Amino acid sequence: MAELAQTTTAATPEGVAAGSPAIRTVELSKRFGKTVALAGLSMTVPRGEVFGFLGPNGAGKTTSVKLLLGLIAPSSGEGWLLGRPIGDLRTRRKIGYLPELFRYQGWLSAREVLTLHCELAPLPRSSWKDEITSALETVGLADRAGDRVGTFSKGMQQRLGLAVALLGEPELVFLDEPTSALDPVGRHDVREIIRGLASRGTAVFLNSHLLSEVEQVCDRVAVVDHGRVIASGTMDQLLSGTTVKVRATGLDREGKAKMAAFGQLDDEGDQLTFTNLKAERVPDLVAAIIALGGRIYEVAPRQQTLEDRFLQLIQDEEDK
């Protein structure tokens, strides 16, 4: 579980505490009847940080975002955004949000949707034009500004949702699966937008199960499963091990079982993947396979990826 940071807070005229972390939660929990959607989430996300929130489907990621935004009430625990309790209306002026279920008024044009959100934000009317133009250009929808949202593809609607989240230079942006409907170019664009937000000091809470995406942009990540944070830290802290991929034939089930001594084994027939295996043990591994009658075609040690680590963590949880 993520460590709690001790911070001092100083209220700004707008009422949003300037020195406080972007997000802080203490034992935030949510139950839906007998189902535990989130069990005691405690974490701190500093300002300006890109924070990845990972987990398999149904792990409690979207519930966490909705709790933090005050869209649903917690069953227990507390949380603060930008130094103020979750649900505080003044704080919401400083927050951008792209929901997982992104949907906007199909009978409005893209520009009108953005105008509506400028009005609700609320931003000074004099800034609307520039804000909207800038947001549309950032997400690549400038040439479709006057078209009705109902005529947009899903990917374009997601880009529009991103533009909505960017309005008013927010201090904290929640992106819930922001690339689920986007093509590779769109995904690249989103990564650039996230980097741009981080460079101007905006904290980003990135909810995603696209691990390569998270790996590329996040400063820190937390992995959540069954409503609990099962690991968190910087990429370096999480990805300290080496993964070794071995292509070998001639190993029976018994032989593969003996391989477990070298670390967690992902058995895909001739393809064996050992996670968290130190590089100096690779010669021993090769010798052991040969001793068991195996024939080796390839041995490829590489730095552990977030996907390797993620699968390992989820597997560990299932084994408990």
Place this chain on the structure above:
Amino acid sequence: MTPALVVARLTVQEASRRRLLLALVIMTLLVVGFSAWGFNKITTVTGSDGSVLPAVQVTLITSQLLIVVTFVYSGVLALSAAVVAGPLISSEVESGLLLSMLARPMRRSEVVIGKWLGLAVLVAIYAAGSALLEIAAVDWATGYVPPHPIELILYVGCEGLALLSLGLLLSTRLSGITGGVIALVAWLMGWVGGVVGDIGVGLQNQAIENVGTISHLILPTDGLWRGAVYAMEPDAVLATLRAAGTIGRANPFSAVDPPPIEFLAWVVVWFAIMLALSIWSFRTREI
């Protein structure tokens, strides 16, 4: 503009963009045109001696026919209000449309009030516009104008507004189609409850009469309808009905007296209760 007014404007804008208003205007013009033609026929009906009906008889027939037409019209208004209000909030919750809006600095109560205000404006405009058009058409066709046209419009408009309020409350929890159907059935049951009350009046049975009173309190649409009927009754008809005693009162298409002031006060309270319940229901809903 406050968030509630923004939501109200958006609701009106949506009805306009989705061509709901246009459809209603075209349908209303068609119905008014046909009814004007029909009402005009009354003035050309001839007796066995070949003479046209006397003015008093034309007025009598027109007034009673107008009550029937208005009943159908109020039914269409109730149906429209129920169909439009039923999915008003539930569909936007289910589709996720409200998620990004509710993450803005706005309260859920402002969403409910804004939606109610927007639809109330639409109902008021439609009720006033179409009723005035129908009254003008009947006046042109027969020379008859109901004795209390403004009250008539207010009662019919409030009937639509009551169904809208009930539909909005249901839409905070139920799916659009379920809420719409329940609101519509409630309107029909309210009318049936009023008829049962009439039977009680006719039979001079207090217990059965109370069914009508209670149904008017639970859903005041039928009580408001009786107000609209009273606003359309010419003095001659009222005098005849009063002379008939309890039998004259036992009819869902007649009203001897205007709705009591206590009932009208209750209607105001009822609207407040509906709105308060809608706000509470939506505020406590998980989205």
